[in-house]
Amino acid sequence: MIWLRILGAIVVGYVLGSLPTGYAAGRLLKNVDVRKIGSGRTGGTNVLRAAGVIPAILTVVGDFLKGYVAVWLARVIAPGTPFAGALAGLAAVVGHNYSAFLNFHGGAGTMTTLGAAVALMPSAAGAAALGGLVVILLLRYASLGSLTLAALLIVICILGVWRGIWPAPFALFAFGTSALSTWKLRPNIQRLYRGTERKIGKPAQPPPATSREPESQTIPEQEAPPTNPPTAV
Secondary structure, rough: EEEEEEEEHHHHHHHHHHHHHHHHHHHHHOOOOOHHOOOOOOHHHHHHHOOOHHHHHHHHHHHHHHHHHHHHHHHHHHHHHHHHHHHHHHHHHHHOOOOHHHOOEOOOHHHHHHHHHHHHOOOHHHHHHHHHHHHHHHHHOOHHHHHHHHHHHHHHHHHHHHOOOOOOOHHHHHHHHHHHHHHHHHHHHHHHHHHHOOOOOOOOOOOOOOOOOOOOOOOOOOOOOOOOOOOOO
């Protein structure tokens, strides 16, 4: 019976995570499809570039609440089962990154991860978020801040589980969500390595309409001079 409750918590978490907060904010407030601008993701950073400050704020708050509420509902569905909360939070991030309402597209899951982490282990979430925020404020790379948060969450969670502060299933949540975020941020990691990553505040550009290479231009051949020019009379 408990496994049915855990399964129910996972399903609820995924459905909540799938709610397309960023897409809805861009469409309703600015009539913008954020999937067609910048990175194409539906998280707060791309919504900020594509649709502005207010839609981005609503996206951040909505994405955070998806993770938090998923864990809260898991505790209602399967009380006293840490495994249910951890898997529901993880499922919410999966839903955000691969939304059933957006043909399995979405964001990188940072704010949804943070919301679930606050519900599961507030001190770890706060420390990881602070580290990510410091990186963003200093370097202005949102992707690097997200990666920092993901890495710190794993380290802090492992230490907490080792010391008996949190149950072992929470480590599954930390590893799973960090892996999901890192996988989604692969293009950003490549741009960070090349030094071409966009900083916060730089406007996004729509992706090119086509990826075809320009057709080569054919230079017309010049008329060859006569080989035996006529001699003057």
